[in-house]
Amino acid sequence: MLIILAFILLFHMAAAVLLFVATVHNAWWVVSPAGRDVIYADLWYSCNSTCYPVENSHTAQAAYLQTVQATMILATILCCVSFFIFILQLFRLQQGDRFVFTAIIELLASVCVLVAASVYTAQNESFHTPSLQDGSFGSSYILAWVSFPMTLVSGLMYLVLRKRK
Numbered sequence: 001m002l003i004i005l006a007f008i009l010l011f012h013m014a015a016a017v018l019l020f021v022a023t024v025h026n027a028w029w030v031v032s033p034a035g036r037d038v039i040y041a042d043l044w045y046s047c048n049s050t051c052y053p054v055e056n057s058h059t060a061q062a063a064y065l066q067t068v069q070a071t072m073i074l075a076t077i078l079c080c081v082s083f084f085i086f087i088l089q090l091f092r093l094q095q096g097d098r099f100v101f102t103a104i105i106e107l108l109a110s111v112c113v114l115v116a117a118s119v120y121t122a123q124n125e126s127f128h129t130p131s132l133q134d135g136s137f138g139s140s141y142i143l144a145w146v147s148f149p150m151t152l153v154s155g156l157m158y159l160v161l162r163k164r165k
Contacts, residue, residue, distance in 0.1 A: 008016065008157055012086070012106075015150040016079045018143050023072040027138035030123060040138060064123035068116045072144065076113035079151060082106040086158065093102035099158040114147040117141070 029041040082105035089099050120141065125133050 002076070003063055004161075008154070008161065011150070011157070012079075012083055012154050015147055016083060018147040018150060019072070019076045019079050021107070022140045022143035022147055023076050025140045025143075028120065028141045028144075029141070030136050030138040031135035033134075039135070041135070062082035064119055064126055068120045070117075071112040072095050073115035075109045075116065075147075075151070078105050078109035078112060082109065082155075082158075097162065099161050103155050106158055110148060110151035110155055113144060113151060117144045117148060120144075 026040045031039040031041070033039070082102050085105060086099060086102040089102055093099070125138075
């Protein structure tokens with residue numbers, strides 16, 4: 001049982017780290033213009049040697065970008081909260097009970113990641129300037145998609161897991 005518990009904790013922590021890196025790192029979109037520095041664009045900034053905010057990120061035209069920002073932050077927070085609730089439930093639940101509350105919060109984090117990555121996939125050209133539209137998805141975008149099944153599986157593991165002696 002201790003080995004399973006350690007595996008679940010490590011799996012959950014790995015998902016939380018992936019979510020945090022995907023949210024914070026500036027490589028959701030990568031543009032490699034010929035003969036110039038590579039430009040990395042994330043949810044807040046576009047960077048080559050210097051960083052500048054995403055144009056019009058505070059306007060109604062960037063509502064999709066704001067949706068991605070909000071849901072990625074919410075997913076990261078929910079993932080961390082579900083970890084702490086799991087630790088609390090580990091000591092407070094009766095024997096044989098399931099970690100349902102932890103599972104629900106982790107599954108909500110999974111849904112938030114799915115929404116964020118899907119919206120970014122569908123609408124990435126609407127909030128990039130024309131000079132940045134000839135790029136490709138970056139490593140943070142891939143990490144977001146990798147963290148989706150990890151949080152989903154983690155939530156399902158908590159749903160199935162019962163507290164034992």
